[in-house]
Structure formats: structure tokens, C-alpha cells
């Protein structure tokens with residue numbers, strides 16, 4: 001059970017839910033240029049509500065089987081809910097590893113207000129509740145804002161992984177970080 005967490009500014013961190021597809025498509029469209037340097041190349045279909053709703057379904061299946069904790073940051077206005085960020089714990093592995101990978105982004109209009117720092121803190125809470133021992137994250141070498149977010153949440157640098165992920169169409173080096181959850 002993922003109970004929602006209230007963040008500053010009336011923003012809620014909650015589990016993704018069926019029906020979020022349209023709001024996710026709108027968020028990805030608004031943030032197309034903002035996210036492009038930091039994410040995989042996207043197909044045109046990625047920005048449609050249909051594809052996003054299908055992705056929501058896949059995320060919910062992973063949540064149910066215990067291999068992911070997909071979260072969204074939601075702002076409520078007169079015109080309904082707007083998604084202003086995502087935090088995702090993926091590839092939850094049990095056994096001797098008890099590990100997950102962490103990814104996140106925040107809307108271009110909501111930058112530098114501490115939202116990512118607070119949302120990652122919330123994700124760590126859910127990771128502990130899931131009984132995990134460790135969370136790993138990787139940032140592009142020049143992603144100083146993301147590195148600040150991780151360090152403020154107690155992550156430590158564990159190394160440099162050459163050509164680790166294909167971001168913006170190129171295999172790019174990443175700084176790897178880990179957070180041990182008992183610390």
C-alpha cells in the first residue's frame with residue numbers, strides 16, 4: 001500500500017494510477033525540450049495519451065508483482081490534476097541484493113524549489129517500507145542539479161560508468177550513486 005505524501009506547495013507524491021495517461025502525455029509534451037537532453041530518445045507516439053495509458057498499465061503490473069514503485073507528483077488546480085514530476089523505483093530485486101534503481105524528473109516550471117529533493121526522500125521511504133537494502137542512481141556527468149538532489153538524500157558516489165546509458169541518442173558516461181537504507 002502506497003499512502004500519498006504531501007510535499008510543499010500543495011503537491012502530492014502518490015502512486016501512479018489507471019487514468020493518469022492523459023495527464024502524463026500532457027506533462028511530457030509540456031516538458032519535451034526540458035527533458036530531451038536527459039532522457040532516451042522518444043518516438044512521436046510516446047507523447048500520446050493512449051501510449052501513456054498503456055505504460056501506466058505496465059507500471060501497475062510491475063507494482064503489483066513487486067518489481068517497481070512508480071510515483072507521480074500531482075498539483076491540483078481549478079482545471080483538475082496536473083502531473084508536475086515523476087519518481088520511479090524500478091528493477092526491484094530481492095534475495096541477497098534487495099536493490100532498486102531510481103529515476104526522476106520535475107516539470108520545467110517547478111524547478112529549484114526542493115521538489116526533487118523531497119520526492120526522492122519520499123521514494124526512499126517507500127523503498128524502506130518495501131524492505132530494500134540499497135537504492136542506486138546514475139546521473140550524466142554534467143547533471144549537477146541531479147547530483148545535488150542525490151547528495152542531499154544521503155547518496156554517495158561509487159564510481160564512473162563509461163557509456164552506461166543511451167541518453168538523447170548517445171551512449172553517455174554516468175556517475176553512479178548508492179544509498180544504503182539502513183544508514
Ligand SMILES: CC(C)(COP(=O)(O)OP(=O)(O)OC[C@H]1O[C@@H](n2cnc3c(N)ncnc32)[C@H](O)[C@@H]1OP(=O)(O)O)[C@@H](O)C(=O)NCCC(=O)NCCS
Pocket residue numbers: 034035038104105106107110111112113114115116117118138139140143144145146148149
Ligand atoms: C534534476 C532535477 C530533477 C532537479 O529537480 P529540482 O526540483 O529542481 O531539484 P531541487 O530543487 O530539489 O534541487 C536542485 C538543486 O540543484 C541546484 N541546481 C539547479 N540547476 C543547477 C545547475 N545547472 N548547476 C548546479 N546546481 C543546480 C538547484 O538550485 C537546487 O539547489 P538549491 O536548493 O541550493 O537552490 C530537474 O532539474 C529535472 O527534472 N531535470 C531534467 C531531468 C533530469 O535530469 N532527471 C534526473 C536524471 S538523473
